[in-house]
Amino acid sequence: MNIIIEKTLDRKVFHVINYVYREKMDFIEIGYEYLLGVPEIDNQHKELAKRLNNAIKHCTGKKKDEDKFYYENIDYSIKFLKSHFDLEEKILCKTDYENTEKHKADHKKILDEITKMTEDIEKKKIELNLFYVTAFVKERVMKHIKKHDVAAKKHFIEGNKINEARPSAKTKR
Numbered sequence: 001m002n003i004i005i006e007k008t009l010d011r012k013v014f015h016v017i018n019y020v021y022r023e024k025m026d027f028i029e030i031g032y033e034y035l036l037g038v039p040e041i042d043n044q045h046k047e048l049a050k051r052l053n054n055a056i057k058h059c060t061g062k063k064k065d066e067d068k069f070y071y072e073n074i075d076y077s078i079k080f081l082k083s084h085f086d087l088e089e090k091i092l093c094k095t096d097y098e099n100t101e102k103h104k105a106d107h108k109k110i111l112d113e114i115t116k117m118t119e120d121i122e123k124k125k126i127e128l129n130l131f132y133v134t135a136f137v138k139e140r141v142m143k144h145i146k147k148h149d150v151a152a153k154k155h156f157i158e159g160n161k162i163n164e165a166r167p168s169a170k171t172k173r
């Protein structure tokens, strides 16, 4: 199993997952240090954490139950993540934040990696393992929040004010 996963995932991510696997996965908490001061984004981060924590809870080792949970949740979770990234990009694009393109590029990379993993599972190139899938998504998403979202806090607040002040800007175009 490790060999198959290692071929599919980035080596660095694989080693993190392997470490987590040995140590058991911790639940996520969106504490004060992760709050951006934009309620819509903060609530979406909390929802992402809730969905990941729910997946961690379902890593019971009972393959049938884990597979069922995966297929019931994966499509909506990816859709939710995509709409979250869209919202962040819409807000950042209203500012002159110099790292907006880098931020967007990381969003795209995460979605591409997760999509590739789900396609490989669907095509049976890799075996579905809920623990690995959850650990992988958790690692990528939480790292992004810590590294990219928190760093852009000031710009999210500024962009959100512009967004709220010009609600009709979209329809004017």
Ligand SMILES: [Fe+2]
Pocket (backbone or CB within 6 Å): 045, 084, 088, 145, 149
């Ligand atoms: Fe985010």
Ligand SMILES: [Fe+2]
Pocket (backbone or CB within 6 Å): 085, 088, 103, 107, 144, 148, 149
């Ligand atoms: Fe982001």
